[in-house]
Amino acid sequence: MVILAADVGGTSTRLGLFDGERPRPRLRLFKTLATQSFPDFSSLVSAFLESESVDRAAFDRAAFGVAGPVVDDAAHLTNVGWRIEAASVATAFGLKRVRLLNDLEAMACAVPVLEDVELYTLQQGEPHPKGNISVVAAGTGLGIAMLHNVAGRLIPFPSEGGHADFAARTEREIALLRSLTVRFGRAEVEQVVSGQGLINFHRITHADGCHAGIQIASPAAPADISRAALAGECPGCVEALNLFVEAYGAVAGNLVLGSVSTGGLYLGGGIAPKILPALTTGAFLKAFSSKAPLDGLLSRVPVKVILNEGAGLLGAAVAALQDE
Numbered sequence: 001m002v003i004l005a006a007d008v009g010g011t012s013t014r015l016g017l018f019d020g021e022r023p024r025p026r027l028r029l030f031k032t033l034a035t036q037s038f039p040d041f042s043s044l045v046s047a048f049l050e051s052e053s054v055d056r057a058a059f060d061r062a063a064f065g066v067a068g069p070v071v072d073d074a075a076h077l078t079n080v081g082w083r084i085e086a087a088s089v090a091t092a093f094g095l096k097r098v099r100l101l102n103d104l105e106a107m108a109c110a111v112p113v114l115e116d117v118e119l120y121t122l123q124q125g126e127p128h129p130k131g132n133i134s135v136v137a138a139g140t141g142l143g144i145a146m147l148h149n150v151a152g153r154l155i156p157f158p159s160e161g162g163h164a165d166f167a168a169r170t171e172r173e174i175a176l177l178r179s180l181t182v183r184f185g186r187a188e189v190e191q192v193v194s195g196q197g198l199i200n201f202h203r204i205t206h207a208d209g210c211h212a213g214i215q216i217a218s219p220a221a222p223a224d225i226s227r228a229a230l231a232g233e234c235p236g237c238v239e240a241l242n243l244f245v246e247a248y249g250a251v252a253g254n255l256v257l258g259s260v261s262t263g264g265l266y267l268g269g270g271i272a273p274k275i276l277p278a279l280t281t282g283a284f285l286k287a288f289s290s291k292a293p294l295d296g297l298l299s300r301v302p303v304k305v306i307l308n309e310g311a312g313l314l315g316a317a318v319a320a321l322q323d324e
Helices: 041-051 086-093 103-113 171-184 195-204 221-230 235-259 283-289 295-299 311-322
Strands: 002-008 012-019 026-034 061-066 074-076 083-085 097-102 119-123 133-138 142-150 153-159 264-268 303-306
Touching (some): 012 311, 026 041, 026 311, 041 086, 061 086, 061 311, 074 097, 083 086, 086 097, 097 103, 097 153, 097 311, 103 142, 119 283, 133 235, 171 195, 171 235, 195 235, 221 235, 283 295
Parallel strands (some): 133 264, 264 303
Antiparallel strands (some): 002 012, 012 026, 133 142, 142 153
């Protein structure tokens, strides 16, 4: 069995062909394409197959993780404007089965098959064998998913919790909340814990200008803020990253409480691996577990960073296997 899989993001899309080995499909071919360079998803898939000289008869099933809610096997991508329908893709490429799932749901599918070298442990914890697992990923946006433990089987469930209201805890977070409310009418969690969140924190920590000369209108601004903070180049950037890390920990703790994820918390997305020094200072875990009277429960939850950048793509392939 050969599986076509994709992890469709607002900026880039990872595509791959996998051999259907269990429990972890084996990657045979991989390519990343710029999502918005194509008018629609089918055009992007066609470009991938043509560039790699892939015969469409080589595979008969596919699974795609997409950055948006999936309803009735169709999805509107939140930041792209595409509509992807499983039935239309199946017809276009002659496939027996096409599965659409939220991108974080796909990442959650990868969690049970990830190897130790693909993870960084922030908190060893004591995983409960019958516990649920939470996955949260800060990147361009904020994705959330859960793995519910049902009779010993981990079942992935998507979430759009990144668009929930942000709950400020400190005076600095209240200042950010006020700023976001003035600008947008409400403050979403995603506007705080994401690349855009780093920029929003930067706005409130730089009344006297940025010593690192960062232009927040630049697409590279979130990465530049993190780099300047980790290098100690600018006190405002240092504070912005520290505030971001604390907010990330608090949001992650709320997620674990909401799903009673005693099996573990996994941090995916592009930001966490790049700011590991900031995540290991203790600020993340302090904000994560400061939830009295359940701080003891949170201190026992394993917390791990996913280092495999292709976890969402791998998870999509795992999801295709689950349909067998």
